[in-house]
Structures are given as C-alpha cells and as structure tokens.
Amino acid sequence: MTTKTDLDSIVDSAREAFAQAATPAELENAKAQYTGKAGRITELMKGMAALSVDEKKTRGAAINSAKQAIEAALNERRQALADAELEIQLKAEALDVTLPGRVREPGGLHPVSITIERIEQIFASMGFDVTDGPEIESDWHSFTSLNNPPNHPARSMQDTFYVDINGDDGIPYNLRPHTSPMQVRYAHAHIKKFAQRVKAGETLPEIRVIVPGRTYRVDSDATHSPMFHQCEGLWLGENVSFKDLKVIFTDFCRKFFESDDLTLRFRPSFFPFTEPSAEIDIQFASGPLAGKWLEVAGSGQVHPQVVRNMGLDPERFIGFAFGMGADRLAMLRYGVNDLRLFFEGDVRFLRQFR
Numbered sequence: 001m002t003t004k005t006d007l008d009s010i011v012d013s014a015r016e017a018f019a020q021a022a023t024p025a026e027l028e029n030a031k032a033q034y035t036g037k038a039g040r041i042t043e044l045m046k047g048m049a050a051l052s053v054d055e056k057k058t059r060g061a062a063i064n065s066a067k068q069a070i071e072a073a074l075n076e077r078r079q080a081l082a083d084a085e086l087e088i089q090l091k092a093e094a095l096d097v098t099l100p101g102r103v104r105e106p107g108g109l110h111p112v113s114i115t116i117e118r119i120e121q122i123f124a125s126m127g128f129d130v131t132d133g134p135e136i137e138s139d140w141h142s143f144t145s146l147n148n149p150p151n152h153p154a155r156s157m158q159d160t161f162y163v164d165i166n167g168d169d170g171i172p173y174n175l176r177p178h179t180s181p182m183q184v185r186y187a188h189a190h191i192k193k194f195a196q197r198v199k200a201g202e203t204l205p206e207i208r209v210i211v212p213g214r215t216y217r218v219d220s221d222a223t224h225s226p227m228f229h230q231c232e233g234l235w236l237g238e239n240v241s242f243k244d245l246k247v248i249f250t251d252f253c254r255k256f257f258e259s260d261d262l263t264l265r266f267r268p269s270f271f272p273f274t275e276p277s278a279e280i281d282i283q284f285a286s287g288p289l290a291g292k293w294l295e296v297a298g299s300g301q302v303h304p305q306v307v308r309n310m311g312l313d314p315e316r317f318i319g320f321a322f323g324m325g326a327d328r329l330a331m332l333r334y335g336v337n338d339l340r341l342f343f344e345g346d347v348r349f350l351r352q353f354r
C-alpha cells in the first residue's frame with residue numbers, strides 16, 4: 001500500500017520536474033507525467049478500485065490533496081514562465097527614451113521660386129497679368145514668329161535642345177530658349193478673348209502680361225546653366241511709349257531690390273524681335289555691388305513684324321517687351337556668385353533662404 005510519504009515524494013518530484021521545464025511546452029509534457037491520462041496520480045486513482053469504502057475515503061482525500069499540490073505547483077510554474085517570456089519581450093522592444101529625437105526641419109521655397117513670386121507680385125500690383133507657357137515649343141513660336149527666320153544668324157545666340165518630334169512645319173520642336181514665344185501666344189489668346197467685344201465696336205484692351213518660366217540653352221558655366229529661368233514682359237496697346245517701359249521697369253527694380261538708391265541705364269543692343277533694342281543695366285549707389293553696372297534684362301519696342309505675327313496692325317499697336325533672367329535677379333538680390341548653386345540641391349545652401 002502506498003503511504004502518505006509516497007504521495008509527498010510524487011509531489012516533490014513533480015515540483016522538481018516543473019522547475020526544470022524551461023518552456024511552456026516542456027512544462028506541459030512534465031504535467032502529463034503526473035496528472036495526464038497515464039500520469040502517476042491518475043494511475044493511483046485507478047488503483048483505488050480495489051479498496052474498501054473506508055480506505056477509499058482516506059486514500060481518495062490524500063491523493064486529491066497531492067493532486068491539488070501538483071496543480072498549484074504547475075500553475076505557479078506556468079505563471080513564472082509567462083512572466084519570463086514577457087520580460088524578454090519587453091527587453092527586446094525597449095525604447096531608449098534618452099536618444100535624441102530626429103529633427104523634422106520645416107521645408108521652404110527655392111530662392112528662384114521666391115524671386116519669381118516676388119516678380120509676379122510686383123508686376124501684378126502694376127496691373128500685369130501673370131501666365132505661363134509650354135517649355136516644348138514649335139520652331140515658329142520660338143524663332144520665326146519673333147522675326148528670327150530659319151538660317152538667320154541671330155539664331156545662334158539661342159542655341160537650344162531639340163525634341164525628336166517634328167511640328168506641323170516639319171521642323172523639330174525645341175526646348176524654348178527664352179520665354180519670348182509667349183508674347184505671340186499670349187497676344188493670340190488675348191485677341192481671341194476680346195474678339196466679340198472688338199466686333200461690337202470696342203477697342204482691344206491693352207496687353208500687360210508677364211510670363212515667368214524655365215528656359216533652355218546649350219550653355220554651362222558659373223553664370224550659365226542649360227536650364228535657367230526667365231521672365232518675359234509684354235505691354236502692348238494703342239497708346240504705349242518707351243517712357244512707360246522706363247517708368248515701370250525702374251519702379252519694378254526699386255521695389256524688387258527694396259532700394260530707391262539705384263539707377264537704370266538702357267544700353268543699345270540687338271534682338272531680332274525688337275527695334276530699337278536695349279539691354280537694361282542697373283547700378284546701386286550703396287551696398288556690396290555699389291558702382292557696378294549690372295545687366296538685368298533685354299528689352300525693346302516690339303518689332304512691327306512681330307506685332308503683325310500677333311495678328312495686330314503695327315500702325316495702330318505699339319508694344320514694349322522685356323526679358324529678365326530670374327536666376328540673375330536672385331543672384332543679385334541674395335549675393336550668390338555661382339549660378340550652379342541654385343541647381344545642386346544642397347540643403348546647406350537652400351536652408352539659408354527659408
């Protein structure tokens with residue numbers, strides 16, 4: 001007959017087996033040896049069938065309490081293994097809150113974008129429309145419409161890139177070498193817009209527009225980039241004169257550079273699409289650039305042939321046009337001496353304009 005001490009030793013050995021189980025699976029295997037179907041406690045229960053009623057009572061109670069002790073030990077070990085598991089997981093997923101955070105710096109506009117926005121605001125305040133146009137242009141718009149026909153020597157001033165697609169005229173499209181083609185495009189759109197009113201006897205309203213945008217040339221050094229930015233201006237009407245160009249351009253420069261201390265000079269030049277033509281230079285009276293003449297734009301009275309190509313009568317309509325280098329204006333305003341800095345995308349440079 002099994003004694004109480006035997007039950008005690010079964011409980012002891014169960015406790016030991018449970019303690020040695022290192023994983024939940026091992027623990028469940030150990031448990032099977034004691035309280036499973038063929039476990040030692042289960043076997044003892046089965047063996048009770050042969051006992052008398054009295055013996056069954058005492059024996060049953062003893063086996064039961066041994067079973068309870070084993071189950072308590074099992075639960076305790078289950079808990080301990082679960083705690084250990086959790087501990088490992090927590091350690092693995094630990095966050096070191098003492099690590100410095102990652103800074104998310106605010107973004108900002110590119111200096112050339114800031115410059116273009118500034119140009120737009122100033123001209124808009126002077127009653128100019130602001131628009132943009134296609135960068136892939138037809139030969140006619142980029143050159144011929146601007147009084148610069150095929151084989152004209154002036155074409156070499158604006159050597160650009162060509163696209164592998166021909167226009168209706170059989171000549172390949174180009175990446176526009178200047179924003180000037182928008183003069184003719186805008187004039188056409190303007191005439192169309194007001195056609196009904198003109199038919200009804202009204203006169204065509206003045207054209208006042210600026211067109212900023214990307215332009216392209218086969219050129220690359222510290223002051224030239226194959227892609228650069230220009231801003232075209234056109235002012236055309238029945239009662240516009242060179243004086244008006246001088247006034248608005250002077251006003252523009254003073255506002256743009258926030259200085260009344262600057263002088264403008266119109267230096268005779270040549271462009272096929274203007275006659276007469278002038279380069280516009282500015283000179284600051286003070287500051288780091290004081291005393292130097294700085295070229296900021298080409299300009300002139302729109303050539304009669306160009307006015308004709310716009311669909312207007314050059315005897316009635318006189319226009320003034322100008323083309324500024326937007327990158328150049330940005331360089332002058334911010335004191336940047338290498339154009340390439342604008343297009344390298346170095347955040348240490350760009351951050352300064354935020």
Ligand code: DAH
Pocket residue numbers: 177178179180232233271273274297298299300301320321322323324
């Ligand atoms: N398109 C010229 C260039 O890129 C600049 C220019 C000169 C524009 C005179 C004009 C103008 O509108 O009247 O060099």
